[in-house]
Amino acid sequence: MTWDASLLWQFDILILLMMVICAVTALALEGLLSSAIATGVYSFLICLMWTHMMAVDVAFTEAAVGAAISTVIFLGTAQYISRWIKKDRPKEQGIKQLTLVIAMICAGMMLAATRDLPDWADTASPASTHLSPGYIEQGYFETATPNVVTAVLADYRSYDTMFEVVVVFAAALVVMVLLRHTSHKHRKVLHLRPKREGRDTVLRGAAQSIIPVMQIFALYVLFHGHYSPGGGFQGGVIFGASFILLALCYNLKFSMNRFKEHAVLWCCAGGVLLYAGIGAACLSLGMNFLGYGALADGLGVSVVMARSHGILAVEIGVGITVMAVMVSLYYDLASGGDLEDGL
Amino acid sequence: MDDLFFFIIAKYNYWAAIVLLFIGLFGMIVRNNLMKKIIGMVIFQTAILLFIVSIGAKRGATVPILKFSPDKQPMLDAATYANPLPHVLILTAIVVGVAVLGVALALLQKIQRVHGTIEEDEILEDMRK
Numbered sequence: 001m002t003w004d005a006s007l008l009w010q011f012d013i014l015i016l017l018m019m020v021i022c023a024v025t026a027l028a029l030e031g032l033l034s035s036a037i038a039t040g041v042y043s044f045l046i047c048l049m050w051t052h053m054m055a056v057d058v059a060f061t062e063a064a065v066g067a068a069i070s071t072v073i074f075l076g077t078a079q080y081i082s083r084w085i086k087k088d089r090p091k092e093q094g095i096k097q098l099t100l101v102i103a104m105i106c107a108g109m110m111l112a113a114t115r116d117l118p119d120w121a122d123t124a125s126p127a128s129t130h131l132s133p134g135y136i137e138q139g140y141f142e143t144a145t146p147n148v149v150t151a152v153l154a155d156y157r158s159y160d161t162m163f164e165v166v167v168v169f170a171a172a173l174v175v176m177v178l179l180r181h182t183s184h185k186h187r188k189v190l191h192l193r194p195k196r197e198g199r200d201t202v203l204r205g206a207a208q209s210i211i212p213v214m215q216i217f218a219l220y221v222l223f224h225g226h227y228s229p230g231g232g233f234q235g236g237v238i239f240g241a242s243f244i245l246l247a248l249c250y251n252l253k254f255s256m257n258r259f260k261e262h263a264v265l266w267c268c269a270g271g272v273l274l275y276a277g278i279g280a281a282c283l284s285l286g287m288n289f290l291g292y293g294a295l296a297d298g299l300g301v302s303v304v305m306a307r308s309h310g311i312l313a314v315e316i317g318v319g320i321t322v323m324a325v326m327v328s329l330y331y332d333l334a335s336g337g338d339l340e341d342g343l
Numbered sequence: 344m345d346d347l348f349f350f351i352i353a354k355y356n357y358w359a360a361i362v363l364l365f366i367g368l369f370g371m372i373v374r375n376n377l378m379k380k381i382i383g384m385v386i387f388q389t390a391i392l393l394f395i396v397s398i399g400a401k402r403g404a405t406v407p408i409l410k411f412s413p414d415k416q417p418m419l420d421a422a423t424y425a426n427p428l429p430h431v432l433i434l435t436a437i438v439v440g441v442a443v444l445g446v447a448l449a450l451l452q453k454i455q456r457v458h459g460t461i462e463e464d465e466i467l468e469d470m471r472k
Contacts, residue, residue, distance in 0.1 A: 058396060070385070123402055123422050164439055
């Protein structure tokens with residue numbers, strides 16, 4: 001057996017060690033804000049790891065979702081909660097030792113079981129020899145999409161993706177139902193917070209110049225997903241992040257004046273409807289649900305190109321929903337549900 | 344010595360995933376603070392994702408975006424591209440993960456509002472009253 005020098009295993013091991021350290025730090029720290037930041041660092045490190053394993057689409061998503069949006073909603077929740085937190089808690093008692101022993105036994109058994117797994121990065125492993133060569137070898141001729149990940153995501157496994165989008169949509173609704181409250185009992189508490197009227201001139205100037213670029217980049221990522229890493233999920237998250245940046249640099253109201261809450265809700269539902277509507281259109285034209293080939297006659301292109309256009313259309317649906325859901329999650333979580341004043 | 348070296352090189356990614364998995368699980372069980380439990384859940388989840396993407400890695404392979412030869416024909420040697428299937432599954436799992444995180448944090452804020460604390464023992468005390 002040989003190993004390829006270009007694999008840079010030293011680099012890998014360094015990143016993995018740093019990830020373990022970050023994970024332990026995030027769990028061991030007492031402060032909520034510092035834990036949230038450590039989790040963000042952990043996300044950036046795993047993002048490097050994924051780039052190194054050539055999963056660029058995954059790394060892109062992780063950088064936008066895991067490192068940016070997750071950290072922001074963690075921070076939003078932490079600052080909302082830490083206003084009530086008591087500082088002088090007794091040291092934690094518990095079942096630490098017993099849990100540690102059991103966890104270490106289970107981990108040891110799983111580590112022993114890795115001997116039966118194929119070697120890491122083995123080109124002849126079962127996972128890489130059965131189904132996936134088919135996608136790589138035929139994907140281009142069936143969908144005219146060089147990015148195999150996009151083709152599999154939005155065409156071969158489009159049912160999967162559609163219901164993932166539905167899950168994301170449902171999560172936004174759940175957060176809204178859980179947090180929205182109209183009683184005045186809590187509002188009093190919230191108004192104790194000093195209104196933030198600082199003059200963050202540098203921050204606001206920077207935001208003003210970066211937000212249009214972010215939005216154009218988001219659209220580029222969405223529409224160029226056939227040829228480069230990217231697609232609906234990444235583009236949607238980046239577009240949503242531009243509104244979150246606006247809210248962070250000015251305040252929640254400022255952002256909400258530009259992207260009102262009912263517009264957010266319409267976008268949440270609209271993206272899912274667009275996705276499902278394309279599926280239904282294919283069904284009504286006599287093909288399977290989400291069989292984009294049915295659109296060929298209507299669009300006046302070949303079946304292969306119709307599948308390519310179908311992928312783009314559902315990616316736009318995904319992008320709209322994901323963008324609105326990210327904004328909605330931020331609005332609700334950062335303000336504690338009353339949409340008055342956020343992080 | 345070489346055998347041991349190759350053994351480590353061939354498996355270290357899986358080991359890291361398992362270690363992270365149990366760090367997350369341990370944090371979820373042991374920490375009293377519900378926010379720390381959620382962070383444990385996030386680490387647990389990314390460990391599983393790391394494991395699945397590791398399965399799709401190939402030695403000497405590049406990103407799963409087709410290259411074209413000068414005469415505009417795609418180069419279709421499957422061994423030169425990383426396995427795209429785990430990437431697709433993980434990509435959607437990450438976005439669903441942040442949605443789950445949002446719901447968890449919303450529940451956390453609700454618990455804070457109802458019980459006035461997010462420490463597990465204090466919540467249990469408050470519920471017994």
